[in-house]
Amino acid sequence: MLQKIRDNATSGFAFIMLGLLILAFAVWGIDFQFGGSQVIVEVDGEEVPSYQIVNAYNQQIQQFQQFYPNGIPELQQEQLKQRVVESFVRNQLLLSHTTGAGYGMPDDKVRDAIRSTPGFQVDGKFNAASFEYAANRGGFSPEGLYNEFRQSLVMQQLAQGLTETAFVTKEDIRTRGALERETRTVRTVRIAASDLLDEVEIDPAEVQSTYEFNQAEYMTEEKVRLDYIELDPEKIADTFEIDDGELQDRYTAGVETGEFSRPETRNGRHILIAVDADTTEEQARTEAEALRERIMAGEDFAELAKEFSDDAGSKPQGGELGWNTRDAYVGPFADAMFSMAVDDVSEPIKTRYGFHIIRLEGVRGNENQPFEEVRDQLVEELKNDRARAELTELMSELDELVYDVDDSLADAAAAAGVEIQQSDWITRSGG
Incomplete structure (x- = not known):
């Protein structure tokens, strides 16, 4: 097979030249309004039905319409037509070459490729209904999509054969040796691009057209600002006063449970x-x-x-x-x-x-810490206990206020005695 690739190198060049010639006629001579099975492109003797090209073109149009709500400019439509035809010509040339060179793909390999495609799987297993649905959406019968997979795998086989194979001849070795021994004297002139900027004139229409055709490259990430209120348990705790009676009761309870005993x-x-x-x-x-x-x-x-x-x-x-x-x-x-x-x-x-x-x-040992030694600890503990209870009650009240008035936090902020705050800009990725 590798020898066939080498032997067909010259004919491959002929295929490319033939494709370019056909492409020149195809790009300027195709009427995308043709329907049925009329042939509008012929590549290396193989006819490409017009409906295949029209379907591919329509799919491209649908993808670009999201960027052009007011209609796709004529220039972009013509460029899309050219891309579609180029794709069909290129694929047909590759297919013709692989067929002539004897490339093929066994049915079991094709079936394995289809079954391992995530788009045809449900819960990690191949699903025939998903395969048929994909075929219908692409304008194929199930058999047609099966053949498309086979052709794609064959062309991948060709690409791998070319990229993963090295051919070294005696002439290659002599040429490489000559290049490695070769020396050259070079004079250069450096021209700064910045010196030529003032001489370049850009047509505003070209700028606008480039922008419109590549809008996806200039899309900014969606971001939002949020209004929020913050409830700080420490600030709530600082609002409480604890009297000595409460502290003594808490200390007595701790003594009874051994909380303040020293080992x-x-x-x-x-x-x-x-x-x-x-x-x-x-x-x-x-x-x-x-x-x-x-x-x-x-x-x-x-x-x-x-x-x-x-x-x-x-x-x-x-x-x-x-x-x-x-x-x-x-x-x-x-x-x-x-x-x-x-x-x-x-x-x-x-x-x-x-x-x-x-x-x-x-x-x-076996003695309790004096009250004065643990007094500050008890004050903080009792304040925090009250703050947690207050926070729980306040959160329940705020939930109801926010639910009743879903477009403002003003009532909730007033009830909590805090000010509404605003975040910086936040994206979906958190930036």
Whole structure:
């Protein structure tokens, strides 16, 4: 097949020349008022019935009428006629060439192409009624549209064969080599287009005609401005005053539910004897027990922590850990610390870090935050509760007002005590 393409290259040029000659007669000699099956174009011996060209022309006219409500100018009508004829001549030349070159398309490929066309599908599946409807709208019988698909696929096959195939001859190689070795001396003169603008004269009628024929290129995107009213919950909340009685009631309710209770926290010190590559578990335990004996004998816990603890974080502070809740510590450590009494010193406690000796310094917790500490929080909470209720009621009232007067927001704005605002220009895409 590829060899046929190459062998027919010269005849293809003849087809094009023949098409151009026929086109010259066709463009100036066609009367688009002809009907029936009268032949007004003949391409390479193949007759194109007038009704096919007239149908295609009428479809083009219908598409352009939306841009010309007062009628399509004569010049544009003539250009449309020329385009339609050119299209038929070009397609017929391609079809003649593919037929002569032996191109074809099996029925199963044609059927697959038709079945995979979205326009012929319903819910993703081929629908015969949709296919017949499309055929009728295009002026075809179902068999005619089927043949149109076949011809289109054959011409696609030709195009792919030409664009995806490379032919390299010895002459091509010699020519390429000569071009790559070739050098040229060039002199140029630069002429700025801006220097010639004043010499160009444009006919206003040509400008108008170009504009009218290409109106689709100058269409602006639809955009709107909106009037709206804004209801700000924070501004509504600021309009309320909360008295101390309400605050006390809210605080009392929170105390009863444990909302304002503080979790228990404890402060302690510890000495860590780490288990590592240089110290076995037994050695660490023995050292921790010896340190505890010294503490129980009266030596200062903090000083021993500064000297012997392997916890770099607390060592400089004499092992002090600060006030923390239970979940700040690993399990065995937390269990021991939160079961001790103040000033108790624990036995060595094993964790994944090593062995700890713990001294409990103090306990806080199971107490409520004072009223004054949470007063501002309660004021904001009660204001927001009222604002939400007010906003819900106001929205219901505004819905009724807007529904009753659908061309103005004035009544709704007055009821809400706000001003009508206006948006910037908004397009469908949001810009």
